[in-house]
Amino acid sequence: MNVLEVKNVSKRFGNLVAVRDVSLTVKKGELRAVIGPNGAGKTTFFNLISGFFPPSAGTVIFEDMDVTDLSAQKRVVLGMARTFQITEIFPELSVYENVRIGAESAAGFRLRPWLSAVEKSEIRNLVDETLALCGLTDKAGRLVGELAHGHQRATEIAMALTLRPRLLLLDEPTSGMGDQETYEITQLVRRLHRDSNFTIVLIEHDMRVVFHLADFITVLDQGALLAEGTPKEIEANPAVQAAYLGKAA
Amino acid sequence: MSQLILFNITNGLIVGAFYALMAIGLSLILNLSGVINFAHGGFLVIGGYLSYTLTPYLGFWGALIVAPFLTAIIGWLVERLLIRRVYGRDPLYSLLLTFGLAFIIEDGTRQIWGAQGLPVSVPAALSKPLRYEFFFITGYRLFMVAMVAVLIVLLFVLLRYTRSGIRVRAGTLDLETVSALGINVRALRSLNFSVGIFLAGFAGVLAAGQLGLDPNMGDGLLMPSFIAIIVGGVGSLTGTLLGGLLIGVAAGVTAVFFPSASDAIMYVMMAIVLLVRPRGLLGEEGMLS
Amino acid sequence: MIKGRTSRLLVLAAIWAALIAAPYWMPLFGGYTALGSRVLVLALGAMSVNFLLGFTGTLSFGHAAWFGLGAYGAGFCLKWFALSSPLGLLAGTLLGGIAGTLLGALLVRRRGVYFAMVTIAFGQVFYYIAFQWSSVTGGDDGLRGFSRQPLHLGFTTIDLLNNADAFYYFVLVCFAAAVGLMGFILRSPFGRTMIAIRENERRARFLGIPVELHIWIAFSLSCFFMAFAGALYAELNNFADPRVLHYALSGDFVIMAVMGGMRTFWGPLLGAIVFVVLQDYLSSVTVNWMSFIGILIVLIVLFFPRGILGLIRQRSAA
Numbered sequence: 001m002n003v004l005e006v007k008n009v010s011k012r013f014g015n016l017v018a019v020r021d022v023s024l025t026v027k028k029g030e031l032r033a034v035i036g037p038n039g040a041g042k043t044t045f046f047n048l049i050s051g052f053f054p055p056s057a058g059t060v061i062f063e064d065m066d067v068t069d070l071s072a073q074k075r076v077v078l079g080m081a082r083t084f085q086i087t088e089i090f091p092e093l094s095v096y097e098n099v100r101i102g103a104e105s106a107a108g109f110r111l112r113p114w115l116s117a118v119e120k121s122e123i124r125n126l127v128d129e130t131l132a133l134c135g136l137t138d139k140a141g142r143l144v145g146e147l148a149h150g151h152q153r154a155t156e157i158a159m160a161l162t163l164r165p166r167l168l169l170l171d172e173p174t175s176g177m178g179d180q181e182t183y184e185i186t187q188l189v190r191r192l193h194r195d196s197n198f199t200i201v202l203i204e205h206d207m208r209v210v211f212h213l214a215d216f217i218t219v220l221d222q223g224a225l226l227a228e229g230t231p232k233e234i235e236a237n238p239a240v241q242a243a244y245l246g247k248a249a
Numbered sequence: 250m251s252q253l254i255l256f257n258i259t260n261g262l263i264v265g266a267f268y269a270l271m272a273i274g275l276s277l278i279l280n281l282s283g284v285i286n287f288a289h290g291g292f293l294v295i296g297g298y299l300s301y302t303l304t305p306y307l308g309f310w311g312a313l314i315v316a317p318f319l320t321a322i323i324g325w326l327v328e329r330l331l332i333r334r335v336y337g338r339d340p341l342y343s344l345l346l347t348f349g350l351a352f353i354i355e356d357g358t359r360q361i362w363g364a365q366g367l368p369v370s371v372p373a374a375l376s377k378p379l380r381y382e383f384f385f386i387t388g389y390r391l392f393m394v395a396m397v398a399v400l401i402v403l404l405f406v407l408l409r410y411t412r413s414g415i416r417v418r419a420g421t422l423d424l425e426t427v428s429a430l431g432i433n434v435r436a437l438r439s440l441n442f443s444v445g446i447f448l449a450g451f452a453g454v455l456a457a458g459q460l461g462l463d464p465n466m467g468d469g470l471l472m473p474s475f476i477a478i479i480v481g482g483v484g485s486l487t488g489t490l491l492g493g494l495l496i497g498v499a500a501g502v503t504a505v506f507f508p509s510a511s512d513a514i515m516y517v518m519m520a521i522v523l524l525v526r527p528r529g530l531l532g533e534e535g536m537l538s
Numbered sequence: 539m540i541k542g543r544t545s546r547l548l549v550l551a552a553i554w555a556a557l558i559a560a561p562y563w564m565p566l567f568g569g570y571t572a573l574g575s576r577v578l579v580l581a582l583g584a585m586s587v588n589f590l591l592g593f594t595g596t597l598s599f600g601h602a603a604w605f606g607l608g609a610y611g612a613g614f615c616l617k618w619f620a621l622s623s624p625l626g627l628l629a630g631t632l633l634g635g636i637a638g639t640l641l642g643a644l645l646v647r648r649r650g651v652y653f654a655m656v657t658i659a660f661g662q663v664f665y666y667i668a669f670q671w672s673s674v675t676g677g678d679d680g681l682r683g684f685s686r687q688p689l690h691l692g693f694t695t696i697d698l699l700n701n702a703d704a705f706y707y708f709v710l711v712c713f714a715a716a717v718g719l720m721g722f723i724l725r726s727p728f729g730r731t732m733i734a735i736r737e738n739e740r741r742a743r744f745l746g747i748p749v750e751l752h753i754w755i756a757f758s759l760s761c762f763f764m765a766f767a768g769a770l771y772a773e774l775n776n777f778a779d780p781r782v783l784h785y786a787l788s789g790d791f792v793i794m795a796v797m798g799g800m801r802t803f804w805g806p807l808l809g810a811i812v813f814v815v816l817q818d819y820l821s822s823v824t825v826n827w828m829s830f831i832g833i834l835i836v837l838i839v840l841f842f843p844r845g846i847l848g849l850i851r852q853r854s855a856a
Contacts, residue, residue: 050744076746088744090737101734105745109727110752159745285655287789334840340651341597342839345796348789349835356828475659483652509670516663523644523656 001028001063003167003199009048009058011041018044020223021058026167031193031200033210036220037243042203043085045220046171049201050082051075063166081165083156085172085203091145095136095155098144099127102162126162133196134158134188150181154188161192168192170202174209182206189213211235219243257501263390265497266397267452269490271470272477273401274448276489279478280421281441282336287347288327289474290467291354292446296320296453297462298362301369309372313454320450321443328442336438351467358464366463375458393455400451401490404444408486417441421484473497476515480522482532491530553804557710561703571702572774573818575709579770581810582713584794585803586763589720591792592800593729594756595736599654599788600661604761606783607634607664608768610675613778616684623686623698627712627769634765637664639758646754658785665783680779681772698773709770716766721803723759732756797838799847808846 004026011019019041026032036042048055051072059068067075090098103126104110109119131137134154139147144155153173160168173189174182186209192198193213204210210217210231217234219226221243227234234240275289286292300316307315327350335342375388408414416437420427428434452470460466473496481492496515504511522529556563560574587601611633612626619629641660648656668675675681689696689708698705723729731752734742743749772778781787790813798809816834820827842849 073743073746073748076744082744084740088738088741090734090741092737093733097730101730101742102745104727104730105747110731110747111755112727113723114726156741159741163746279651283651285651331836331840338843339597340654341591341792341796342843344597344599344651344654345789345793345835346839348793349832349839352828352832352835356826356832360826360829472659472662475655479652479656479659483655512666512670513663516660516666519656519659520641520644523648527647 002026002061003028003030003063004049004201005061006049007059007061009045009055009060011044011048011053012056018223019048019055019220022220022223022225023058024218024225024228026199026201028166028199029197031189031202031213031215032218033214033216034201034203034218034220035205035207035210036226039222040220041223042220043171044223046082046169046201046203050080050169076163079163079166080169081160081163081167082169083153083160083171083173085175087149087152087156089144089152089156089159092143094141095131095144095147095151095158096127096140098155099130099136099158099162102159103127103130106163130158130161133161133191135184148181150177150184153177153181153185157185157188157192161198166199168198168200170200172203172205174204174206182209186212254502254505257505258498259501260504261498261501262494263394263497264501265494266394267456267493268470268473268477268497269493270397270400270448270452270455272474272481272489272493273404273486274445274452275474276478276483276486277417277448278442278445280484280486281417281424282332282343282438283340284332284335284343284347285340285475286445287344287471288350288354289347289445289449290471291351291358292320292324292449292467293453293456293470294358294462294464294467295323295354296450297369297457297466298358298367298453299450300454300457301362301367301462313451316454317447317450320453321447324446324449325439325443327446328439332442333435333438355464355467362462362464364464366461368461369457371458389458393459396451396455400448404448405486413437413440473515476519478529479519480529482529484533485529485531488529488531549804553807554714557713561706569815571706573815575702575706575774577811577814578706578709578713579767579774580791580794580814581807582716582767582770583764584791584798584806584810585717585720586760586767587788587791588795588800588806589724589763590756590760591795592802592805593724593736594732594753595739596753596757597650597654597792598657598757598760599792600657600659600785601760601764601791602785602787603661603664603783604634604638604764605768605771605787605791606668606778606780607637608765608770609772609778609782610668610681611765612769612772613681613684616687616773617681621687623689623708623773626686626773627766630769630772631762631766634768635758635762638761638765639754642754642757642761646750646757658788661783661785661788665780665785668780668783676779678780680777682777684772685776686773705774709774712766712770716763720763724803728752728755793835793838795845796843797845799845799849799851802845802847802851805845805847812846 002025006022006024008021008023009019010017010021022045034042034045047053049060051067051070055068059066061067062075062078062080067078090101100123103123107123109115131140134157136151136154136158139151144152170189174185177185189200190213193200214231216229217231218228219234219240226243227237227240271289271293275286278284278286296316299319300312303312303316331346335346371389375392408418416427416432420434420437424434456466476496477492478489480496481488496518499514499518500511503514561571564571564574583605587598590596590598608630611630615626615629645653645656669677686698689698696704698708731742731747734747735749735752739749768782771782794809794813795806797812798807799805817827817831820830844852
């Protein structure tokens with residue numbers, strides 16, 4: 001079953017075409033990496049998928065439903081969660097409170113003036129489980145704003161997970177991290193994919209991470225689709241090498 | 250009847266031009282610095298009173314020129330000493346700061362010039378009606394509109410063709426890039442603030458000739474300026490000008506049919522604009538929204 | 539953790555004890571009971587503003603409109619419809635709350651400085667209406683000819699009108715009920731979404747929270763609280779005039795909240811005490827009290843933006 005089908009989307013900002021006629025299909029349980037040199041339009045493409053802004057042309061289909069015209073918030077409710085390249089968290093709240101807001105929203109409790117004891121314990125269990133999965137149990141009481149970057153990112157992922165998303169979009173999960181933190185986040189994403197069977201699309205900069213994690217790789221260059229395939233195929237693709245080397249030179 | 254309507258439309262245009270002058274000053278400051286200047290009405294009052302004090306020495310024309318400049322200098326000092334400190338902070342703080350400033354200015358004006366209103370006389374050449382049939386178009390009103398038009402045209406020319414003007418416009422659109430280009434944003438904001446206050450001071454001198462002086466007079470003129478900006482669209486000076494004229498005319502026309510609703514009509518217009526076109530008539534999408 | 543909870547309970551107990559005993563200790567410092575009632579009512583207003591400002595991160599600079607509508611609503615009710623203090627409060631709360639909710643729908647898509655500007659401008663509508671429509675509102679002279687009524691409790695009747703202490707306790711009970719409800723909402727799942735929006739609107743949206751709807755509800759609740767405070771204010775003064783609708787009063791409420799500490803629940807109460815007492819004192823000793831208030835505001839903005847409680851909290855954390 002296809003979780004995500006993106007058909008011929010484009011995005012123009014005035015005269016600039018940031019994304020040009022890109023298509024993409026992601027199957028259930030797949031981990032797809034979107035890569036490309038700087039300015040390739042990866043984040044814009046991500047924003048089109050998650051509904052941050054609407055595409056200028058093309059359609060986005062999520063689990064057989066056309067979501068092209070739906071707001072980001074509605075797409076989240078349908079089961080699409082995302083994280084951002086620059087971590088988006090609630091800095092003055094504790095890790096536990098951050099994750100609880102996600103859990104309560106996902107459970108449909110967001111407008112409730114109170115919760116029953118049963119509901120409270122459901123939320124508590126979900127939060128505790130998610131924190132454990134993301135290795136944050138011992139950080140639960142700390143303010144997120146005071147944590148190291150890697151733990152902030154893990155909190156952001158934990159918040160996304162409480163939504164029990166059927167598609168998880170991660171925008172450069174290891175950006176700005178040192179080797180140790182990169183390793184930890186990579187392991188976390190790997191667990192989510194292998195053990196918990198999440199369907200994941202991620203943008204990534206660090207090729208070690210990409211080749212370590214991805215089932216399939218999509219390469220964008222200058223807003224357009226350059227190549228698509230398994231890590232092996234992409235590694236051997238001369239057009240991809242040219243695009244990267246061309247930028248590097 | 251038609252003469253009455255014509256009277257009120259003309260009257261509305263005159264009032265609207267005046268609102269626009271006030272609102273454009275506010276809008277300049279809001280666009281570049283993100284500050285809603287609550288004290289704008291206070292600076293208007295300062296301009297009016299300064300011209301009152303200067304007229305015996307400089308005459309009407311001398312005061313008309315000098316008083317706005319003095320007001321602008323006061324504005325420049327206030328910006329350097331106070332306003333500058335809240336740039337980049339939550340808009341709450343600039344609102345409160347200028348709110349407090351408005352208190353101080355109102356009280357200071359009362360202390361210096363007295364709580365009683367003061368009458369202001371204008372040169373005889375300006376106070377006569379132009380023609381008997383159009384008794385309402387006094388020379389002074391035409392003069393006000395002409396001065397407003399000259400000032401606004403001058404401002405737009407400066408913004409389009411001078412280096413500082415172009416920088417102000419660029420800064421309105423993208424302040425980060427402007428500052429990345431090595432332009433001194435602090436100095437630019439100071440200059441821009443002073444220009445805005447100059448316009449307020451000038452409006453004060455003109456208003457004094459029409460309405461006389463009163464320490465509270467800025468208060469009643471501040472709200473129409475806010476509404477002109479919202480109706481015209483935040484971020485667009487042309488929009489602010491259009492907004493000012495529109496609410497002036499709307500108030501004028503309403504005065505014919507429902508005199509007591511002429512103040513309220515501006516608010517109705519604002520509500521309609523917010524419902525139908527939330528960014529305002531000429532506003533940019535996403536600007537400060 | 540337990541220590542934190544105990545000290546919080548102690549602080550709460552101290553606050554309520556001080557409020558309950560106020561009629562007995564205030565005269566020692568030159569205060570009078572009506573001033574205490576005034577402080578409570580304005581504090582409730584400041585806390586309602588802060589409900590939105592401090593906990594949703596949305597600045598309304600026109601909240602006096604809902605306060606004022608509450609005051610006029612109570613006045614109309616007592617003057618023409620029902621001679622009952624509680625019904626007056628109900629009428630005022632409904633008038634201001636419903637008007638705020640309706641206009642709020644127009645506002646919620648705006649943010650930051652734009653939101654503030656639109657709230658100021660809309661707030662002034664009611665000022666002009668009250669000013670112009672003198673046949674109903676009494677115009678500039680204000681709405682007169684009504685007074686708060688004795689409270690019939692079945693077994694006894696409390697004379698609120700002539701017994702200042704009795705009225706103080708009536709206000710205190712109302713204050714406690716409103717503040718208790720506010721605290722309850724802020725601790726609910728809905729309250730947590732408000733804080734989420736304050737902390738990071740984008741993240742809230744990407745957790746599936748419809749941000750505009752939640753801001754609207756928070757705005758509406760805040761308007762109802764505000765109108766309730768306004769209705770109490772009318773019963774306190776037996777009078778309502780257009781100044782209770784003016785944006786200058788909105789500014790006063792915001793400054794009370796900021797002075798006390800806007801990210802804190804009790805800050806606005808502290809801010810209101812300081813502000814109201816200071817204003818009362820200054821206006822009795824100098825004609826230039828406005829300058830002093832203005833200077834105070836400027837100093838707070840420049841040097842104490844976190845307010846009194848914010849400062850204490852920072853100190854104790856360091």
